[in-house]
Amino acid sequence: xxxxxxxxxxxxxxxxxxxxxxxxxxxxxxxxxxxxxxxxxxxxxxxxxxxxxxxxxxxxxxxxxxxxxxxxxxxxxxxxxxxxxxxxxxxxxxxxxxxxxxxxxxxxxxxxxxxxxxxxxxxxxxxxxxxxxxxxxxxxxxxxxxxxxxxxxxxxxxxxxxxxxxxxxxxxxxxxxxxxxxxxxxxxxxxxxxxxxxxxxxxxxxxxxxxxxxxxxxxxxxxxxxxxxxxxxxxxxxxxxxxxxxxxxxxxxxxxxxxxxxxxxxxxxxxxxxxxxxxxxxxxxxxxxxxx
Amino acid sequence: xxxxxxxxxxxxxxxxxxxxxxxxxxxxxxxxxxxxxxxxxxxxxxxxxxxxxxxxxxxxxxxxxxxxxxxxxxxxxxxxxxxxxxxxxxxxxxxxxxxxxxxxxxxxxxxxxxxxxxxxxxxxxxxxxxxxxxxxxxxxxxxxxxxxxxxxxxxxxxxxxxxxxxxxxxxxxxxxxxxxxxxxxxxxxxxxxxxxxxxxxxxxxxxxxxxxxxxxxxxxxxxxxxxxxxxxxxxxxxxxxxxxxxxxxxxxxxxxxxxxxxxxxxxxxxxx
Numbered sequence: 139x140x141x142x143x144x145x146x147x148x149x150x151x152x153x154x155x156x157x158x159x160x161x162x163x164x165x166x167x168x169x170x171x172x173x174x175x176x177x178x179x180x181x182x183x184x185x186x187x188x189x190x191x192x193x194x195x196x197x198x199x200x201x202x203x204x205x206x207x208x209x210x211x212x213x214x215x216x217x218x219x220x221x222x223x224x225x226x227x228x229x230x231x232x233x234x235x236x237x238x239x240x241x242x243x244x245x246x247x248x249x250x251x252x253x254x255x256x257x258x259x260x261x262x263x264x265x266x267x268x269x270x271x272x273x274x275x276x277x278x279x280x281x282x283x284x285x286x287x288x289x290x291x292x293x294x295x296x297x298x299x300x301x302x303x304x305x306x307x308x309x310x311x312x313x314x315x316x317x318x319x320x321x322x323x324x325x326x327x328x329x330x331x332x333x334x335x336x337x338x339x340x341x342x343x344x345x346x347x348x349x350x351x352x353x354x355x356x357x358x359x360x361x362x363x364x365x366x367x368x369x370x371x372x373x374x375x376x377x378x379x380x381x382x383x384x385x386x387x388x389x390x391x392x393x394x395x396x397x398x399x400x401x402x403x404x405x406x407x408x409x410x411x412x413x414x415x416x417x418x419x420x421x422x423x424x425x426x427x428x429x430x
Numbered sequence: 431x432x433x434x435x436x437x438x439x440x441x442x443x444x445x446x447x448x449x450x451x452x453x454x455x456x457x458x459x460x461x462x463x464x465x466x467x468x469x470x471x472x473x474x475x476x477x478x479x480x481x482x483x484x485x486x487x488x489x490x491x492x493x494x495x496x497x498x499x500x501x502x503x504x505x506x507x508x509x510x511x512x513x514x515x516x517x518x519x520x521x522x523x524x525x526x527x528x529x530x531x532x533x534x535x536x537x538x539x540x541x542x543x544x545x546x547x548x549x550x551x552x553x554x555x556x557x558x559x560x561x562x563x564x565x566x567x568x569x570x571x572x573x574x575x576x577x578x579x580x581x582x583x584x585x586x587x588x589x590x591x592x593x594x595x596x597x598x599x600x601x602x603x604x605x606x607x608x609x610x611x612x613x614x615x616x617x618x619x620x621x622x623x624x625x626x627x628x629x630x631x632x633x634x635x636x637x638x639x640x641x642x643x644x645x646x647x648x649x650x651x652x653x654x655x656x657x658x659x660x661x662x663x664x665x666x667x668x669x670x671x672x673x674x675x676x677x678x679x680x681x682x683x684x685x686x687x688x689x690x691x692x693x694x695x696x697x698x699x700x701x702x
Contacts, residue, residue: 228519245522249520258514261445275434
């Protein structure tokens with residue numbers, strides 16, 4: 139299921155995967171990627187990185203499947219954002235490789251929502267998305283994207299007049315422009331109220347329903363529990379991975395929150411989890427349908 | 431560069447242009463430049479095109495670099511601080527396309543801010559100038575709007591060179607504070623630093639007299655000043671001409687070198 143070219147991120151002189159020259163060098167055609175339901179989209183192999191003498195993570199390997207949500211959880215400082223940047227190709231790892239499959243050379247390979255998305259303040263929502271759409275080689279239905287993320291009522295509102303949650307929605311709209319096979323979201327619900335948190339996790343589920351592989355870093359255990367799989371990162375290692383049910387079974391805990399705390403030493407604060415948010419008080423849509 | 435790359439370049443350029451037009455601080459800077467130029471031209475009397483060039487030359491040497499650096503030093507830095515630079519890197523945009531597009535957008539705004547007031551004050555000469563300005567002469571030894579036009583064109587080229595340097599500052603600055611510090615340092619170096627270095631080199635014997643033209647060409651302000659004096663004042667005074675080649679090459683080297691530095695460094699480094 140990998141008819142498209144294979145993009146590797148460990149090119150020594152050009153770590154980014156979005157350079158035109160890099161695209162041309164693949165020599166591959168422009169045919170769109172196939173629909174790869176549950177097929178591996180990203181393969182991470184032996185990834186290691188250090189800042190000076192401090193190892194951020196070492197020898198990490200995992201894969202991400204199309205049409206699935208993978209939650210990356212772990213204490214603050216566990217290396218989540220650094221790992222996301224390596225997966226995105228924004229940071230060249232010291233060792234290992236990230237391989238993205240099934241993407242044409244002129245396609246957008248990955249969508250990205252930064253932890254605190256910001257945009258040019260004097261631009262409107264529609265103008266912001268139109269600018270990013272103009273960077274793609276294909277026509278994009280910008281009003282459709284605005285509507286998809288629930289900002290149709292604020293399409294002509296300037297960015298500096300948006301709330302934090304609306305800015306996050308605009309960031310998600312930007313992240314899905316061009317239908318990239320992989321969407322990386324860095325704490326998409328940080329500092330948001332429960333209603334907006336619930337809405338964003340609904341959106342995340344819809345992205346996976348559309349066939350995208352979603353990798354999200356989060357401290358929200360309710361959101362993580364709704365994911366198809368969870369990667370628990372601690373001190374630079376994946377200390378556990380699998381479905382939320384696997385976590386529960388592995389630890390004999392009563393629920394996912396208990397499993398998470400057991401695997402991270404039992405202290406919610408140390409584990410980087412907001413105690414209020416550790417309790418799944420908001421209804422979150424699961425991949426199989428609605429659920430808690 | 432294929433059509434898609436050109437489209438992306440224009441998208442980036444349009445975004446920068448729109449940003450400048452919508453930012454009050456930029457409009458205030460452009461307005462301030464226009465007011466200063468108009469005031470200088472008015473108080474000097476605007477008795478002729480060449481006298482007007484001589485009146486404006488030194489202020490322009492100071493104000494244009496200041497304006498270009500103010501317009502340009504945050505171009506990439508701002509995107510980096512907002513996290514938009516990382517986002518842009520997830521699109522099929524090459525670093526050269528992004529840098530060149532950003533440069534063209536900011537440069538277009540800068541050119542309007544520089545050329546419009548300089549062109550407008552030239553109207554003072556026929557409207558309020560002295561007797562000698564009522565006749566438009568075509569002879570090289572006479573005052574002529576053509577000579578003033580050369581000054582405007584050279585000023586525009588000078589502005590483009592400094593804007594390129596501002597782009598290099600913008601891609602290398604790691605924070606707003608560092609960006610301001612580097613931009614101010616570069617501005618001071620352009621206005622007085624490089625010239626002072628050349629004088630010191632001459633006095634100390636490091637720069638031989640025979641290499642003076644070449645050394646002056648390496649300083650953007652000196653190169654600009656030399657080209658203006660040669661092409662505008664020199665034509666009137668009939669002074670022995672010097673070769674403009676070192677100055678032209680010097681400005682081109684600054685333009686290409688600064689954009690190359692910006693292109694190479696734009697994706698690198700962590701900023702805050």
